[in-house]
Amino acid sequence: MPITKTDIDAMSLNSTLWDSGRGSVAGFGVRRQRKHPTFCLKYSKSGKQRWYTIGRYGSPWTVDQARIEAKRLLGVVAAGDDPAVVRDRPTPVSVGELCDQYMESAEAGGILTRFNRPKKLSTLLIDKGRISRHIKPLIGSKSVTDIDGRAVKRLIEDITIGKTKALIKTKLRGRANVTGGAATAARVADLLSGIMTWAVDEGIIDRNPVHRVRRYRSESKQRFLSTEELGRLGLVLANEKDAGDSSIHPYALTIIKLLCLTGCRIGEINGLRWTELDLGLKCLRLDDTKTGKSLRPIGDAAIAVFKAHRRIAGKPFIFPGSRGTAAYQGMGKESARIFKAAKIDKASPHCLRHTFASVASGLGYSDGTIAGLLGHKGRGVTSRYIHIPDKALASAAEAISAEIAGILSSNKPSPAP
Known part of the structure; x- marks a missing residue:
């Protein structure tokens, strides 16, 4: 007969009961080796007999619940797994x-x-x-x-x-x-x-579930300023034109001008340290960029901007913040005000990097030269041993920055469209 609660309550110490008869589950039983009876399952795996402890008799394991669990475990065995091995596997992390x-x-x-x-x-x-x-x-x-x-x-x-x-x-x-x-x-x-x-x-999972899942891919941004837009931007930078009810921060004006003249990324100029500026060899020795250390030649127009900028004692950054030793943090809002004052739509500081490359291309410089000026990765293994600016790149930087400086200083830009 199938095991009942009455049968379990009457069990003596060191005894075992097995489910039998109609409605029973093969291998399901209850053992009383100590004070409390325990439900168990006996099954065969790979020709060897296995014992699996379901749980102690009483809350939460009633006879019916334990029998249902035994059926589930036999299903695991039928599927080819060993319940004991499955139980001992570490719980998957969330x-x-x-x-x-x-x-x-x-x-x-x-x-x-x-x-x-x-x-x-x-x-x-x-x-x-x-x-x-x-x-x-x-x-x-x-x-x-x-x-x-x-x-x-x-x-x-x-x-x-x-x-x-x-x-x-x-x-x-x-x-x-x-x-x-x-x-x-x-x-x-x-x-x-x-x-x-x-x-x-790390061996946590077998495969990456994100692979081959389709997702949105935006087109690369190719926005650069036209000659007319550069002329209007030059007027704002030169006149320190008001934007709204207060003037634009002078640091922001200088940073935007340097972005135009060098083709650097916004973070490379905004976070530039005095130790990274080499006025003698006319270059920037950037310690930490997107692609690692980088040596960038710059033209006389950019050198003049740096020389005109006042150094604040005790501050490591060329454009220091108002508190502590951090760099200036206002470019997000101030750059938007500068472009608005110049009536330039849909522009960001990164557009000035594209503009530098566009002017360089217009002057006939090759993609390799432009990549070198912008600090792109992949200029060869020997570049790590070079400590002075390449003469060809220095000449290109001078010509490009001079061309852009001339457009920025133009007093007669074409009327805004």
């Missing part, structure tokens, strides 16, 4: 826990970029924001092993339609306006793909 492990490794320098360099602090902060504002709220509680292509697709769709939209307080007077959108969803998916690739390398 996506949120995996993200935390990834960030811990990244902050320790264990995650390398495509340039084989550890991620910068600014990149790590962006990654943390994408994890906390998008990945964790949507799939953070799910097991990593439960994430497949469909789950990733839903994540992308949810971010695209704005399910993670929020206004988050970041500091005393700071706010982060999380809007979502297709571009944000694509960047979050790229980050998740990197995390999953790391998980594969």
Whole structure:
């Protein structure tokens, strides 16, 4: 007969009861080796007898619940698995826990970029924001092993339609306006793909579920300023024209002018240190750029701007912030005001880098020369041993900056369209 509660209550010490008769489960039984009876299952795997302890008699294991569990375990055996092995497997980490492990490794320098360099602090902060504002709220509680292509697709769709939209307080007077959108969803998916690739390398999962999941890809931005727009920008820079009810910060005006004359990235000029400026050899010796250390020749027009700029004692940055030893932090708002004052639409400081390259191309310089001036990666192994500017690049930098300086200083730009 099948085991009943009455049978278990009457069991003596060191005795075993087995399920039998109609409605019984083969191999299901109860043993009383100590004070409390325990439900168990006896089964065969790979020709060997196995014992599996289901649980102690009493809450939560009643006879019926234990019998149902025994049926489930026999199903696991029929599927080819060993219940004891399955039980002893470590619990899969959640996506949120995996993200935390990834960030811990990244902050320790264990995650390398495509340039084989550890991620910068600014990149790590962006990654943390994408994890906390998008990945964790949507799939953070799910097991990593439960994430497949469909789950990733839903994540992308949810971010695209704005399910993670929020206004988050970041500091005393700071706010982060999380809007979502297709571009944000694509960047979050790229980050998740990197995390999953790391998980594969660590043996946590077998494959990256983000691979081959389609996502939005924007066209590369090719916006550069025309000669007329450069002329209008030059008037604003020269006249320090007011924008709104207050004047533009002089640091912002100088930084924008240097971006025009050097083709550097905004962070390379905004965060430039006095130790990185070599006026004698007319170059910038950048310690930390997107592609690593970089030697950039600059023209006399840029040199003149640097020489006219006043150095503040005790400040390592050429454009220091008002407090502490950090660099100036106002370019986000001030650059927008400068372009607005110059009546230049849909422009950003990075457009000035494209403009420098466009002027260089117009003067007939090759792609290789322009890449060298912009500090692009891949100029050869020997470049790491060069400590003075290449003469050809220095000559090109001089000609290009002189051409741009002439346009900026033009007093008769064409009328705005």
